[in-house]
Amino acid sequence: MGLSGWSLFSAGLIALVGMAVARFFVLAGGVVKYDEYMRGVGVHTGMNVRSQMMVLAAVVLTCAVLAAFFFIVRKAGKAQQSFWSLSAKRALLNFCIPFVTGGIFCLALMVHGHIQFLPSAMLIFYGLALVNAGKFTVREVYYLGICEIVLGLLDAFLIRPSLLFWVLGFGLANVAAGLFLYFKYDRK
Numbered sequence: 001m002g003l004s005g006w007s008l009f010s011a012g013l014i015a016l017v018g019m020a021v022a023r024f025f026v027l028a029g030g031v032v033k034y035d036e037y038m039r040g041v042g043v044h045t046g047m048n049v050r051s052q053m054m055v056l057a058a059v060v061l062t063c064a065v066l067a068a069f070f071f072i073v074r075k076a077g078k079a080q081q082s083f084w085s086l087s088a089k090r091a092l093l094n095f096c097i098p099f100v101t102g103g104i105f106c107l108a109l110m111v112h113g114h115i116q117f118l119p120s121a122m123l124i125f126y127g128l129a130l131v132n133a134g135k136f137t138v139r140e141v142y143y144l145g146i147c148e149i150v151l152g153l154l155d156a157f158l159i160r161p162s163l164l165f166w167v168l169g170f171g172l173a174n175v176a177a178g179l180f181l182y183f184k185y186d187r188k
Contacts (some may be wrong), residue, residue, distance in 0.1 A: 003091075003137045004075040005186045007068035008144070009178025014067060015170035018060035022053060023163060050115070075186065091136035099129035119162035123152030123169045138185065144177045 076083035102125020106118055130145030148169050155165040 003141065003181065004068075004071040005178045005180070005182025005184075006071040006075075007178065008174045008181060010067035010071060011064035012171050012174025012176075012178060014060055014064045015174065016167065016172070018056055019163060019167050019171060022056055050110075087136050091133045094136060095129045095133035097129075098125055098132055101125065102128070116162075117156065119166055120152045120156035123148050123155060123165060125152075126170070127152060138181065140177060140181060140184075144173060147173050 072088075073083045102121060105125065106121050109115065109118055109121060127145045127148030127150075130141050130148060132145075134140075134142030134145055151165050151169040151173070155162055158165075
């Protein structure tokens with residue numbers, strides 16, 4: 001599969017921007033009042049904090065997917081290859097099975113009020129998706145998946161610094177992996 005290092009890099013960068021928005025605007029200490037279940041009211045929007053975080057997560061995920069898709073298509077075009085090869089189809093299918101399953105499981109956690117485990121579950125299922133897709137891409141994707149799983153499991157036991165684990169997993173790990181892939185495979 002023509003996975004571009006810029007795909008992971010841009011997804012990580014978008015995640016870091018999203019986390020900065022979450023930290024400094026949605027969860028800003030003293031500006032937004034909320035309890036341990038993120039029930040509260042944001043000062044500027046009138047939306048509760050949980051709704052703000054869900055909207056922000058959806059925007060970040062959409063932007064990251066679109067950016068990754070853009071860079072994959074661009075890389076395939078430069079190499080005069082189809083981005084929709086058999087290997088790409090297999091990688092996408094193997095990525096989507098645990099990723100979509102994890103998304104549904106995260107919705108179930110929210111419905112039942114167990115949001116303290118959402119960050120862990122998101123990291124773990126994203127990691128499983130990468131490990132699964134790593135069979136059809138470069139081996140570094142597999143190792144990035146293992147890193148995400150480990151961070152998710154650590155977060156499951158430490159719960160309080162979840163935003164830190166998100167920064168490490170969705171942000172910095174993707175940025176680092178993207179740069180590594182770019183310098184190893186993409187740069188000519």
